Amino acid sequence: MSQRSDVYRTSLLGLLSPAIVLSIWETAGLLGWVNPILLPRPSQIVWTLVELVANGAVFPPLLYTVALFVVGYVIASILGVTIGVAMATSETLYGVLEPLVEILRPIPKSALVPVLFLFLGIGKATMITVVALAAVFPVLISTFQGVRGLDPVLLDTARTFQTSRMRTIVSIVLPASLPMILAGMRVALGLGLVLVILAEMLAGEDGVGFRILDLQRAFQIRDMFAWIFVLVALGGGLMMLFDLVERRLVPWRGKT
Amino acid sequence: MSVAGTLEGTSRKRTAGSNRRRLGKRVYGVVLIAAILLFWEVSSRLGWIVSAYWPPVSQIFQAAIVQLAGGDILVSLAATLRRAAIGFAVGSTLGVALGILLGRSKVLRIALLPLIEIVRPIPTPAVIPPLIMFLGVDDALKIFAISLATFFPVFTNTFAGVATVDDTLIQTARTFRTSWARTLLRVILPATLPAIAAGLRTATSLTLVVAVVSEMIAGSSGIGYYLVEMQYALRPDLMYAAVMYLAITGYTINRLFLVLEARLIPWMGKT
Structure with a gap:
């Protein structure tokens, strides 16, 4: 790594x-x-790309995609961590939720895209739901595994000091399982991006995914490649940002 | 790092007593699911939610049975699985091979790693439109897309795994003047196997996702195409039933993988 x-x-x-x-x-x-x-030649593509950026045409679809993705991803992360911690710390909640999670988890989330289109209609809410659904399970599962894998001494120590349950979770469980949580969030990042692009392609009104498929069908290949480059930059940028945040939050990662 | 694992993975060490207690607790979960399904059925039957896309659960199960008897769902599923299997085989073979080679050879690392890192962040759906122009909309396109999606997790894990192989092992091999190829095959590959397995497991779930994606964007057969077709045909019951079959398939594959992993790599997770 x-x-x-x-x-x-x-x-x-x-x-x-x-x-x-x-x-x-x-x-x-x-x-x-x-x-x-x-x-088309790379120089032609770069030229088209420069034009796109210079006249500002790149920004509305890019911001649209980023906004959909970020909202869905944040929802998924919060839900995933919350449910993961809940299931790992409470046997009752584990029993209640485990069968449901095990039923929903193996569904390839891409298959849910047309289902959600019918169900929620085509629009921003659907796109966000798609991203959230795809991203929540990796976060949930690695959070669960992270919390379950914690050194029992940590928890016993907390109990010795009669630390309240809430406080134990916030100041012991969460920080200690942070590396695992982040590992799950990394997987979720890639999956979420795949799903937002797919959803935009299948029924987008705007966004980078919509542009790429639309331009391919209109046979404007040079523009299509330029937009793919935009997407590469977006994916790479998000990954780098993630690495940066991870290194800041878990500086000891990979050093043990 | 087994992010795509199961919730049960960690409970293996638990005693039989707590397992039984757990099974008892799980009854609540089953009750919860039954309650959700019942609410679904009732809300649809009594018209609390008036929507053509909210068929009662019983109707979906009925559709699922009719669908299975008709056989076309099996044909679609088989088409998807065939492509997924070929793509997975190609992608994971390349991933393991390149992961090991790049992990061991500095020249190859300098030559190929930057290229791989450039392609890696592209979300798979985005590579499909340009590939349509070169590969058409047939199997070649879908298998390529699936291989690509499989390749990255396998490669990344293998590559990271090779880096952690105990240097003493390699030194020992060198002491015995074991050839380069033999060292790779007999020393490094087995030592990297747990990491490879973790990558393969992440890849299995991705494989099915991408197979469905590619069929949705450029399909003429397979379950992804079927789903989109049913969306346009406004047959939500058949669609939900197809999703159900897909979920069962995904679950079975994951289970199968865990069983194989335990059988083939008994030293997994014990180091």
Whole structure:
């Protein structure tokens, strides 16, 4: 896992192979080895991208997608951690919720997208629900495993000092299981993004996913690639942000 | 790191007594589900929620049985599973191979890791539209998309796993002048197996998601296509029933995986 952060410390050597691939792609386009309509040259794509950013056209769909994603992700994280902790600390709640969670969890969440469209109609609420549904289970399960895997001495110590249940959870259970919670949230981040893009593609009114499929169907390939690059930047940006937050919150991660 | 594991994974060490108590507690959960289903049925029958998309549960179960008898759901499911299986096999083989090679060779790491890291954050649905132009809308496209989605978790876990292999093992192999290929196969691969298994497990759940996604965006068969078709045909009962079958499939695969893992890698989680 620690190698991953090394990559972001982009050394010049690391830029070498992407540069080679890009220049092969560029020359292949220039020499007409590939159909320029199907695969525009990187320089053309970059130019389109620059235009998109310069005239501001990139921002409304990007913000739309980000807003949907963030709201769904935050809801999922809060729900996942709350239910995960509840199930791990209370046998009764475990009994009540475990069968329900085990029934809902294995459903591939992408299959729920058309169901939710029928059910909630097409709109922002549906998109947010889709993201939240996809993201909640990884968070829930790794929170549960994190809390269950805690050193019993920690909890016994709290009990010795007659710490209240609430206080034990807030100041002992949550901090100690934070690495696991974050591991779940990392998985949820990728899944949530997949689902928001899918939902936008299937019935979007706006957003990056909608743009990509719309432009492909309109055969505006250069613009489509530019939007895919926007999406790559979005995905990469979110991942980096996550790494940053994680390193700040759990500085001891990967060092034990 | 077994994020995609089950809730039960950690309870294995518990005593039989607490297991029995747990089973007793689980009755409440079953009651809860029954209550939800009952509420669903009643609310639909009595018209509390007036919507064509809110069919009573009994109607969905009925649809599920008719669907199963008709056989077309099995055909769709089989088409999806076939693609998922091929994509999974290709993606995970490449993931393990590249994970180990890149983990051991600095040259390959410098050459390939940046490229992999660039492609990794792309959400899978986004690669489908451009790929349609090159691969068409047939199996090649879907299998490619599934392999891609499978590849990343397997690769990341394998790669991280190789890094944690005890150096003494490798030194020992070198002392005995074991060849490079043999060291990879006989020393590094087995030592990385638990990490690989964790990656594979994450990948199994992703595989099914992406199989359905690709069929929805560019489908002509399979369960994803079926779902979208039923959405347009305004047959929510058949849709819910299909989701149910998909859930059963997902659950079975996960179970199967856990059984295989316990059988094949008995040292999993014991180090």
